[in-house]
Amino acid sequence: MDRPKIQVIVRKRPLTASEIKKKETDIVDITSRESLIVREDKQKVDLTKFTEGHNFLYDQVYDETATNQEIYQFCIQPLISAAFEGSHITCFAYGQTGSGKTYTMLGESRVPGLYLLASQDVFERVSANSHKLKILISFYEIYCAKIHDLLNERQQLVAREDANQKVNIVGLMETEVSTVEDLMRIIGFGLSNRVVGVTGANDESSRSHAVLNISLKLGRKLVGKVSFIDLAGSERGADTVDNSKQTRIDGAEINKSLLALKECIRALDQDKKHTPFRGSILTQVLKDSFTGKSKTVMIANISPSSGDVEHTLNTLRYADRVKELKKGNKSPRGVQDILADSLLLPRKPSTVTKVQEKKKPQTAKVNSQPTGANRLLATRSRSSTTEDSLGKYLNPNWRAMNEQDLQEMSETHEKLIAKILNEEEELITSHKQHIDTIVDIVKEEMILLNNVDKPGSDVEDYVGSLNRILERKIEGIRELQAKLNTFSSDINTEGLLSRRFYQFQNEVLDLQGTEENDGAFNDY
Numbered sequence: 001m002d003r004p005k006i007q008v009i010v011r012k013r014p015l016t017a018s019e020i021k022k023k024e025t026d027i028v029d030i031t032s033r034e035s036l037i038v039r040e041d042k043q044k045v046d047l048t049k050f051t052e053g054h055n056f057l058y059d060q061v062y063d064e065t066a067t068n069q070e071i072y073q074f075c076i077q078p079l080i081s082a083a084f085e086g087s088h089i090t091c092f093a094y095g096q097t098g099s100g101k102t103y104t105m106l107g108e109s110r111v112p113g114l115y116l117l118a119s120q121d122v123f124e125r126v127s128a129n130s131h132k133l134k135i136l137i138s139f140y141e142i143y144c145a146k147i148h149d150l151l152n153e154r155q156q157l158v159a160r161e162d163a164n165q166k167v168n169i170v171g172l173m174e175t176e177v178s179t180v181e182d183l184m185r186i187i188g189f190g191l192s193n194r195v196v197g198v199t200g201a202n203d204e205s206s207r208s209h210a211v212l213n214i215s216l217k218l219g220r221k222l223v224g225k226v227s228f229i230d231l232a233g234s235e236r237g238a239d240t241v242d243n244s245k246q247t248r249i250d251g252a253e254i255n256k257s258l259l260a261l262k263e264c265i266r267a268l269d270q271d272k273k274h275t276p277f278r279g280s281i282l283t284q285v286l287k288d289s290f291t292g293k294s295k296t297v298m299i300a301n302i303s304p305s306s307g308d309v310e311h312t313l314n315t316l317r318y319a320d321r322v323k324e325l326k327k328g329n330k331s332p333r334g335v336q337d338i339l340a341d342s343l344l345l346p347r348k349p350s351t352v353t354k355v356q357e358k359k360k361p362q363t364a365k366v367n368s369q370p371t372g373a374n375r376l377l378a379t380r381s382r383s384s385t386t387e388d389s390l391g392k393y394l395n396p397n398w399r400a401m402n403e404q405d406l407q408e409m410s411e412t413h414e415k416l417i418a419k420i421l422n423e424e425e426e427l428i429t430s431h432k433q434h435i436d437t438i439v440d441i442v443k444e445e446m447i448l449l450n451n452v453d454k455p456g457s458d459v460e461d462y463v464g465s466l467n468r469i470l471e472r473k474i475e476g477i478r479e480l481q482a483k484l485n486t487f488s489s490d491i492n493t494e495g496l497l498s499r500r501f502y503q504f505q506n507e508v509l510d511l512q513g514t515e516e517n518d519g520a521f522n523d524y
């Protein structure tokens with residue numbers, strides 16, 4: 001059976017002992033082999049409680065009883081033979097800290113993880129193969145946008161693109177292994193060199209992406225590759241508010257790389273010639289996972305706990321973005337899509353109204369849907385991006401004449417994406433602050449109204465106070481609107497730039513009559 005290029009799988013772990021002790025409940029129901037529902041407890045403004053159900057659909061959904069063996073047999077094993085035929089197989093474990101990524105990848109004592117299960121298969125096939133294939137492993141991590149070799153004393157390395165546009169990590173140690181035991185011992189050694197940090201969410205949470213490559217080589221020639229990427233915790237910057245500056249910076253970097261990763265997987269899914277892999281170090285070093293013959297499996301790990309509902313929904317929405325396109329939506333991405341993605345919002349309008357957090361129950365309603373986004377898209381203001389290059393590429397009289405022009409245009413595009421990601425963070429933070437202010441103002445208004453109803457109240461005081469309150473509201477809305485306009489404008493610019501890029505790319509390629517191809521795999 002020909003497997004899809006991208007598979008998205010969700011795995012729910014069991015409640016942990018400490019979650020049970022804290023009386024947290026299981027809020028994730030697996031409704032079929034491909035679907036699940038998350039039950040989120042909410043409270044209306046009038047304090048009535050209700051449960052909102054969020055439905056999701058994926059290629060495969062596993063409940064807490066599933067074993068690593070089952071997951072391996074379904075998602076990875078069928079792809080191993082493709083690695084022997086020149087493909088690059090990449091398996092990502094995605095999810096918040098403590099959701100089961102390490103359990104899935106590495107396993108635990110007496111529970112083999114995907115690393116071990118895949119290695120066993122690879123070795124079996126190599127010994128059955130008449131070619132003299134060698135197995136080499138490399139293992140590195142990306143921490144704070146820096147690459148560290150886990151097999152060579154965490155030496156810091158750099159990634160460079162060579163003349164053939166292949167990204168190489170200069171000086172990365174590649175170790176030949178001849179048995180599964182050898183391989184697991186070396187992985188164990190590499191893991192002992194991984195960075196772990198301390199966050200509010202999990203004492204031992206990993207804050208780096210770990211990349212394990214198992215390469216198949218014939219002499220010096222790469223035949224195929226299996227890569228496992230244990231991604232850093234997916235929590236968004238907002239979770240790290242109480243942490244140290246360093247932890248917050250890590251958080252922002254992790255967020256950026258995860259968004260860039262999603263964009264690259266989308267590009268792969270849509271067979272785009274241009275992959276925005278320069279969006280982060282992670283996607284740069286994984287360039288060959290997104291080009292040539294490649295198969296990708298994304299395992300989204302989720303916690304079932306009521307205490308993790310927000311993270312669980314974020315993880316599921318992220319995974320949903322990748323899956324949605326897999327279902328055959330080949331139309332070019334609209335601005336709404338880009339906006340919805342970057343905000344990690346559901347793309348389809350939903351009828352659900354999100355109610356303010358429980359600790360502030362008497363507040364105004366906050367609509368979580370992109371109605372604001374649509375309004376935002378209609379707002380056209382002058383782009384805040386004033387770089388000369390951007391102006392040049394958007395000038396209708398400018399055309400890309402060769403690959404060099406395209407390359408420079410692509411770099412400008414990636415800078416703009418980085419700017420948009422920063423603006424997104426700022427916008428969300430400001431929006432949250434705005435809501436807090438509105439909550440305080442509403443409280444003041446209620447007191448004011450209560451007082452004016454009392455006998456003998458001073459109406460002039462009331463009018464003066466109400467005036468000041470309304471002015472504060474207007475000022476707050478104006479500030480937020482300004483940020484929204486800048487963000488919106490940059491997103492519009494990005495849409496225009498990307499359309500022009502693809503148009504020029506086709507023209508230049510037609511001119512040259514050449515096609516991109518991945519020599520290393522195709523030659524074999």
Ligand SMILES: Nc1ncnc2c1ncn2[C@@H]1O[C@H](COP(=O)(O)OP(=O)(O)OP(=O)(O)O)[C@@H](O)[C@H]1O
Pocket residue numbers: 012013014016064066095096097098099100101102103104108202204205206232233301
């Ligand atoms: N499928 C599972 N079955 C049983 N226990 C599990 C399962 N998945 C995870 N666990 C347990 O949940 C806890 C957290 O899992 P794990 O350490 O794998 O999370 P993680 O996502 O790798 O976290 P981090 O990002 O902090 O490394 C561990 O105690 C692990 O044993």
